Amino acid sequence: MDTGTVQYYSGAWRTFGTTSNGQVSKELLPNSYQFSMTYAYVSNNKTQDVGSNNTVAFSTVLATVNVINAQNNPVNNAVVSYYSGAWRQFGNTVNGNATKELLPANLQFRAQLGSVSQNKTQDLSTNPLVVITLNVGQ
DSSP states (O other): OOSOEEEEESSSEEEEEEOBTTBOOOOOOSSEEEEEEEETTEEEEEEEETTTOOOOOOOOEEEEEEEEOTTSOBOTTOEEEEESSSEEEEEEOBTTEEEEEEOSOEEEEEEEETTEEEEEEEETTTOOEEEEEOOOOO
C-alpha cells in the first residue's frame, strides 16, 4: 500500500516514513516498539520487538459495502462513505456494491441515495462485507 504513513513510539510518536511500493525502512535499535500505520485516514497499531523480527507488517482488507433495498435488490448509484475523523468518500455502488482497500478497523459506514440514508458500524477485522439496507424503491 502506497501513501501510508508509519510512526513509531519511543517516548513520543516519531516519524518512521511514508510507504513506497508498500515499504518503508528506518534503522532502529533492537527493542520493542509500538508502530502506527495510517492509510486512507484509518490507523492500526501494533507492538513488535524488532530485535526478534525486523519486518513489521500491516495488511489491508478489501472492504465491500453491499447496498440493498427492502426487497433484497441491489441499489445502484448509492453514495457510500465511512467515518474516520470526518466522513470520507468510499465510492458509488455498481450492482449494489462499492469496494475499497482499508486497514481493518471498527468504522461507521453510510449509504445514501437522494434524501434517504442509513448508517452501519462494523469491524472490518471480523467481517469486511458491510450490508446496508436502504428503504428505497428500485
